[in-house]
Amino acid sequence: xxxxxxxxxxxxxxGQCVFEAPNIFRLNNDDKLExxxxxxxxxxxxxxxxxxxxxxxxxxxxx
Amino acid sequence: MxxxxxxxxxxxxxxxxxxxxxxxxxxxxxxxPPLSKEVLAKEVSHQAVAFEERSATxxxxxxxxxxxxxxxxxxxxxxxxxxxxxxxxxxVVATGLRPKRVVVENSELANRFALRTLDDAMALREQLQPxxxxxxxxxxxxxxxxxxxxxxxxxxxxxxxxxxxxxLRQLGDELASQxxxxxxxxxxxxxxxxxxxxxxxxxxxTGVKVDDGEILDCDVLVEAVGSLPNVxxxxxxxxxxxxxVLVDSAMRVTRKDGSPIKNVFAIGDIARFANxxxxxxxxxxxxxxxxxxxxxxxxxxxxxxLTEAPSYPxxxxxxxxxxxxxxxxxxENHLLAFGLxxxxxxxxxxxxxxxxxxxxxxxxxxxxxxxCGIGMRAAVQSYRSKFI
Ligand SMILES: Cc1cc2nc3c(=O)[nH]c(=O)nc-3n(C[C@H](O)[C@H](O)[C@H](O)COP(=O)(O)OP(=O)(O)OC[C@H]3O[C@@H](n4cnc5c(N)ncnc54)[C@H](O)[C@@H]3O)c2cc1C
Ligand code: SF4
Numbered sequence: 001x002x003x004x005x006x007x008x009x010x011x012x013x014x015g016q017c018v019f020e021a022p023n024i025f026r027l028n029n030d031d032k033l034e035x036x037x038x039x040x041x042x043x044x045x046x047x048x049x050x051x052x053x054x055x056x057x058x059x060x061x062x063x
Numbered sequence: 064m065x066x067x068x069x070x071x072x073x074x075x076x077x078x079x080x081x082x083x084x085x086x087x088x089x090x091x092x093x094x095x096p097p098l099s100k101e102v103l104a105k106e107v108s109h110q111a112v113a114f115e116e117r118s119a120t121x122x123x124x125x126x127x128x129x130x131x132x133x134x135x136x137x138x139x140x141x142x143x144x145x146x147x148x149x150x151x152x153x154x155v156v157a158t159g160l161r162p163k164r165v166v167v168e169n170s171e172l173a174n175r176f177a178l179r180t181l182d183d184a185m186a187l188r189e190q191l192q193p194x195x196x197x198x199x200x201x202x203x204x205x206x207x208x209x210x211x212x213x214x215x216x217x218x219x220x221x222x223x224x225x226x227x228x229x230x231l232r233q234l235g236d237e238l239a240s241q242x243x244x245x246x247x248x249x250x251x252x253x254x255x256x257x258x259x260x261x262x263x264x265x266x267x268x269t270g271v272k273v274d275d276g277e278i279l280d281c282d283v284l285v286e287a288v289g290s291l292p293n294v295x296x297x298x299x300x301x302x303x304x305x306x307x308v309l310v311d312s313a314m315r316v317t318r319k320d321g322s323p324i325k326n327v328f329a330i331g332d333i334a335r336f337a338n339x340x341x342x343x344x345x346x347x348x349x350x351x352x353x354x355x356x357x358x359x360x361x362x363x364x365x366x367x368x369l370t371e372a373p374s375y376p377x378x379x380x381x382x383x384x385x386x387x388x389x390x391x392x393x394x395e396n397h398l399l400a401f402g403l404x405x406x407x408x409x410x411x412x413x414x415x416x417x418x419x420x421x422x423x424x425x426x427x428x429x430x431x432x433x434x435c436g437i438g439m440r441a442a443v444q445s446y447r448s449k450f451i
Binding site: 014016018028052055057 | 351388439
């Protein structure tokens with residue numbers, strides 16, 4: 001399992017992460033980011049890709 | 064950015080050997096998009112934009128403040144501006160773009176700016192003061208973002224643009240004219256289908272002569288008229304350097320006869336490649352996720368090649384069709400787009416209301432080639448599955 005953290009004080013809701021890991025990140029009806037904090041290891045590559053493209057560097061894989 | 068992402072990806076793909084990055088700027092890699100947006104409005108510092116350093120790349124050898132000046136693909140060497148020669152097993156070209164400048168006779172004046180680097184942003188930031196007359200040449204995305212930021216900071220902003228609307232090429236008529244209205248409502252003046260005839264001033268710029276004869280007061284000139292690929296250092300290697308560097312679908316640099324060089328790669332803004340999502344025409348794509356996507360593609364091939372993995376050379380034939388993604392902030396308008404809207408011959412309002420938040424679809428003949436929204440980011444996101 002991996003644990004994901006998004007610093008919501010940094011996040012600008014650009015949604016670039018949603019492109020990379022749509023199973024983990026989504027934008028709700030108010031265009032705000034929502035995410036699943038714990039995910040299966042099979043999502044690791046996608047989440048790492050999301051970390052890379054987040055323009056605010058708001059996403060972190062904690063373990 | 065591409066260089067850093069490639070180093071990180073090489074480690075992820077299992078390459079454990081030495082990595083050296085040669086960079087002209089003295090800063091470690093940083094995030095450029097904020098330079099025309101929030102960072103330009105607030106505090107411009109390296110700390111505010113630096114990319115986080117990861118443990119996997121802690122042992123990368125950074126040679127900063129040094130340019131690569133020549134390449135010899137026969138002997139696998141790069142020579143830098145300090146006169147050092149570096150041998151490589153694989154080389155990644157990620158030298159990006161530099162801004163074009165306005166060419167006039169009277170070109171030695173102070174207070175002319177372009178915006179690509181952190182140093183550019185720092186210099187410009189000092190000059191964007193309330194009440195200053197700021198003239199921006201070029202109404203593309205960077206020009207418009209600077210217009211929005213400078214207006215918010217209290218400057219009087221005029222944009223000179225050579226097309227009928229700002230950002231026309233990417234947004235199409237309707238959305239571009241809508242964005243123009245929103246800028247005008249904030250106080251920006253547009254001079255459209257116009258260009259610069261001359262710059263006026265003794266030591267520092269004081270005015271701009273437009274090609275219809277009008278003379279604008281100008282304290283600060285921002286030149287946002289496009290960019291040029293940094294390819295000069297690749298000369299004498301028979302490489303196709305026509306608008307960036309031509310690469311194949313494995314990001315391998317291609318010679319003029321079309322054959323790839325096995326161990327030389329190009330990524331990021333400089334790489335010109337065909338994307339089968341659209342067609343077979345090689346293009347440079349200056350969109351946000353491209354440096355990262357192309358860096359990963361190159362790194363996967365390089366790691367397989369250098370570690371002599373069984374996946375090499377089969378990996379060369381893997382599909383590579385990344386979906387370009389892009390955003391822009393101008394006042395409270397948050398644009399999010401993907402695909403290549405600039406290929407379209409028509410745009411259609413798909414959702415929302417043109418005066419408020421909305422989503423446009425972009426078509427080339429009957430193929431959907433892009434989507435762009437103002438606000439409505441969740442709706443824009445939902446189009447992703449139509450491309451992939
Ligand atoms: C002001 C600004 C705002 C932007 N805003 C957005 C946005 O809102 N949305 C979006 O999608 N995209 C945006 N972009 C585009 C995005 O930042 C770029 O696509 C991305 O930075 C390209 O990465 P790169 O690695 O190809 O090039 P770069 O990040 O430019 O890296 C190239 C590096 O190579 C160095 N170099 C050049 N020549 C040599 C040499 N001979 N030897 C050694 N080093 C050399 C350069 O100094 C530079 O540091 C923006 C760009 C700018 C400049
Ligand atoms: S990419 Fe980053 S800034 Fe954008 S929504 Fe995701 S976490 Fe937030």
